[in-house]
Amino acid sequence: MNQPPSLLLIDDEERVLRSLAMLFRGRYSLHATTDPQTALDYVGRERVHVVVSDQRMPQMRGAELLREVRLRSPNTMRILLTGYSELDAVVASVNEGEIFRFVQKPWDAAELRDTVQQAATISHALFSTSAQPSAAALSAPPPQREAVLVIDDDESVYRTVSDLVGEAHPVMWARSVDQALELLQTQAIGVLISELSVGGESVTALLKVLKAQYPEVVAIVLTPFHDVSVFVGLINQGQVFRLLPKPVRRGTVSMSILSAIKHHRSLRQAPERVIAHAVAPLNQVEEISLASRMMGLLGRLRRGATPA
Numbered sequence: 001m002n003q004p005p006s007l008l009l010i011d012d013e014e015r016v017l018r019s020l021a022m023l024f025r026g027r028y029s030l031h032a033t034t035d036p037q038t039a040l041d042y043v044g045r046e047r048v049h050v051v052v053s054d055q056r057m058p059q060m061r062g063a064e065l066l067r068e069v070r071l072r073s074p075n076t077m078r079i080l081l082t083g084y085s086e087l088d089a090v091v092a093s094v095n096e097g098e099i100f101r102f103v104q105k106p107w108d109a110a111e112l113r114d115t116v117q118q119a120a121t122i123s124h125a126l127f128s129t130s131a132q133p134s135a136a137a138l139s140a141p142p143p144q145r146e147a148v149l150v151i152d153d154d155e156s157v158y159r160t161v162s163d164l165v166g167e168a169h170p171v172m173w174a175r176s177v178d179q180a181l182e183l184l185q186t187q188a189i190g191v192l193i194s195e196l197s198v199g200g201e202s203v204t205a206l207l208k209v210l211k212a213q214y215p216e217v218v219a220i221v222l223t224p225f226h227d228v229s230v231f232v233g234l235i236n237q238g239q240v241f242r243l244l245p246k247p248v249r250r251g252t253v254s255m256s257i258l259s260a261i262k263h264h265r266s267l268r269q270a271p272e273r274v275i276a277h278a279v280a281p282l283n284q285v286e287e288i289s290l291a292s293r294m295m296g297l298l299g300r301l302r303r304g305a306t307p308a
């Protein structure tokens with residue numbers, strides 16, 4: 001970057017804004033504000049590489065603000081900052097803002113600087129390519145229909161997904177991580193719909209490893225569990241596309257699957273944009289161990305069938 005990247009900071013507390021600005025002063029073209037509407041107006045006028053927003057603001061929630069940023073400037077990377085382990089904030093940050101990272105206060109200065117630097121590098125590359133598939137390209141059926149893989153012990157979930165999209169897309173069903181891996185090796189999977197645990201085994205490591213290796217595969221998590229720390233990990237290390245609750249809400253699930261398929265196609269047709277979904281490294285020992293096993297199995301994908 002010849003010019004310093006542009007960084008926009010939003011927090012309703014002046015003290016927090018000053019602390020954030022001190023972290024990044026001299027490295028970025030900084031703009032800071034306590035007013036979300038001022039921030040949105042700025043994004044509409046200027047090229048902004050990274051937006052860091054607080055969640056709890058009186059005028060507008062951070063997740064809502066970042067959703068508007070995404071609509072106005074898709075190449076701007078979005079980071080949500082919050083001091084509260086709020087389930088609603090975590091879910092909204094994915095389902096509304098499609099954020100790059102979820103950062104909890106008090107932040108680690110070095111980690112936050114690294115995250116913003118990575119986001120700025122990605123945004124610069126996205127602005128340089130500015131490749132956006134046309135609406136016609138996204139709606140046109142691909143040569144091979146994308147398959148949807150349901151990873152869940154509950155057959156009713158598989159049947160619901162089949163009822164919703166089975167006429168347009170092959171729907172596969174896995175009741176264990178090993179079954180899921182086998183299908184991923186042999187089928188052109190575009191979208192995953194997964195529980196967090198199947199057959200007594202966690203699926204989170206699979207979701208994270210798969211996104212790291214094949215970022216064009218889009219994952220939807222469908223679960224009754226409300227573990228905020230697990231959800232944050234799935235955002236930062238798995239770039240999940242949606243977090244949906246059980247029991248299944250057919251309308252919500254249907255719209256989410258259609259959006260996921262559209263997003264998958266956009267990544268297939270503009271592969272240079274997959275960098276926007278770069279994941280953070282795993283940090284749990286048990287996940288790293290499980291990921292090593294999965295990476296070995298998923299390595300066969302490169303030698304055989306590649307997920308769509």
